[in-house]
Amino acid sequence: MSKTICRPLIAGLLLAVVATRGADTPPKFLGANSCADSSCHGGGGQNQNQFLVWSLKDFHSQRPAATLTTARAKQIADALQIKDATADARCTTCHAPLHDVPENLRGEDFKVSEGVSCESCHGPAENWIRSHTRTDYTHADRTATGMRDLQNLYVRANTCVACHQNVDADILKAGHPELIFELDGQSVAEPKHWSADKNGNGAQAWLVGQAVALREMSWQLAKETSPTENQENRWLALVWVLKQIDGADASLPADVRDSMGTHASNQKWADQLAHAAANIEWTSALSRKCLNQLLDKNHLGFGGDTDFSNEYQARRAERLVLALDRLVAALPELKNNEPVQASLNQLFKLAQSIPDFDPKQFADALEKFSAAVNAR
Numbered sequence: 001m002s003k004t005i006c007r008p009l010i011a012g013l014l015l016a017v018v019a020t021r022g023a024d025t026p027p028k029f030l031g032a033n034s035c036a037d038s039s040c041h042g043g044g045g046q047n048q049n050q051f052l053v054w055s056l057k058d059f060h061s062q063r064p065a066a067t068l069t070t071a072r073a074k075q076i077a078d079a080l081q082i083k084d085a086t087a088d089a090r091c092t093t094c095h096a097p098l099h100d101v102p103e104n105l106r107g108e109d110f111k112v113s114e115g116v117s118c119e120s121c122h123g124p125a126e127n128w129i130r131s132h133t134r135t136d137y138t139h140a141d142r143t144a145t146g147m148r149d150l151q152n153l154y155v156r157a158n159t160c161v162a163c164h165q166n167v168d169a170d171i172l173k174a175g176h177p178e179l180i181f182e183l184d185g186q187s188v189a190e191p192k193h194w195s196a197d198k199n200g201n202g203a204q205a206w207l208v209g210q211a212v213a214l215r216e217m218s219w220q221l222a223k224e225t226s227p228t229e230n231q232e233n234r235w236l237a238l239v240w241v242l243k244q245i246d247g248a249d250a251s252l253p254a255d256v257r258d259s260m261g262t263h264a265s266n267q268k269w270a271d272q273l274a275h276a277a278a279n280i281e282w283t284s285a286l287s288r289k290c291l292n293q294l295l296d297k298n299h300l301g302f303g304g305d306t307d308f309s310n311e312y313q314a315r316r317a318e319r320l321v322l323a324l325d326r327l328v329a330a331l332p333e334l335k336n337n338e339p340v341q342a343s344l345n346q347l348f349k350l351a352q353s354i355p356d357f358d359p360k361q362f363a364d365a366l367e368k369f370s371a372a373v374n375a376r
Helices: 050-057 063-067 071-079 089-095 118-122 139-144 153-161 169-173 183-189 202-223 229-243 263-279 284-294 310-329 338-351 359-373
Strands: none
Touching (some): 063 089, 153 183, 183 202, 183 310, 202 263, 202 284, 229 263, 310 338, 310 359
């Protein structure tokens, strides 16, 4: 495969080589219809409508593959000298991942056109489709048969990140939009076909997702021979945000404070952080501590009295606002606090446009947000 959008070894949607424990050959993909029976996930009841929610409401259904047939996709493909976006791995890896499944691993009801389908996230179903309904099976029993453990935030983040964070420089240059991965916020925005009590703590999901995103950005930059200033700024901004929460919990790996580190060292640190964050017993007190550390005046660095470029400050603001939003959402006393929400909305507005970013305005708005958060 030529240069692709995502890192093959950790891409959650790379479906062609998935081995089940104890199996001699990879299991087959049976297609979404294998889940669609009315007595299973295609029924009308609240606990049986998962297929209907995915197929009728979720962007991940047919729309990613359909995007490859648009005029914009053709323009990008032409710029990359791709003859057919619907058949080229640089496009299908994320937009139509089932396209890459070998013929011998396709079940009778398998359809390439399903887009990002049930098995894209939950794993090829041949070995677990029957047993996963057993009432005597534990969650561990189901994952042992090959069903992906999406209740584990580290596994969940790895399943999503490859197609939601990195895009190769040549594809970006051809007109593909930039991507930014934020596990918690993007999960909240998605139509739910899962139980809320299995979703995990939102602030914890945010941290795990950001750490995994940093690992992937670090991996991409480590292999780039001439990374752009924009790529470096986006990477540095996420490094900066995550380093502000150093010491928030003793089980989180500490970073090296004397420098931002290399791409390779941050790749390793970010993966350790993601693992550790996924295994923490998260509390509201920890969410509040992370929020307070992000608002520490000693670390903000916005405004006219800094040597940082305007674009870098804009990238910091972009990642910081996403962090503040998810931490506030995890704290009931702040989630419904009107002054806090109003000041947060203003921060979003000021961070919306990178070219128009005004560091001084953002710094002032950040002061007001901090005051609202800490008001008694």
